[in-house]
Amino acid sequence: GKVVTAIGSGDDRVYSVGIDTNGRIIVAGSSSNGSNHDFALTRYNTNGSLDTDFGTSGKVITAIGSVDDRAYSMAIDANGRIVLAGYSNSHVDNNSNPYFALARYWP
Secondary structure: OOOOOOOOOOOEEEEEEEEOOOOOEEEEEEEEOOOOEEEEEEEEOOOOOEOOOOOEOOEEEEOOOOOEEEEEEEEEOOOOOEEEEEEEEOOOOOOOOOEEEEEEEOO
């Protein structure tokens, strides 16, 4: 099977996929809000449908900084907690240098 899911208002990208201990599919990446990208996370049931018990209708969007944030890697522990790792280009140093960014989610 295949699934296509719109997350935000524009460009959505997948960078990491995992399976939790219940067989649900977790997908992480980034989603455009129209002016920049934020961390994006979705959870699907074993049949490929969005898990509506997770986030907002199966989707979570997290702004880390004020500009581009992208989640490139994911880990899922035995309790279903999800950690996303990537970068935040928040321009706090006026040099536009990206910073490590982590976010942790509870099931």
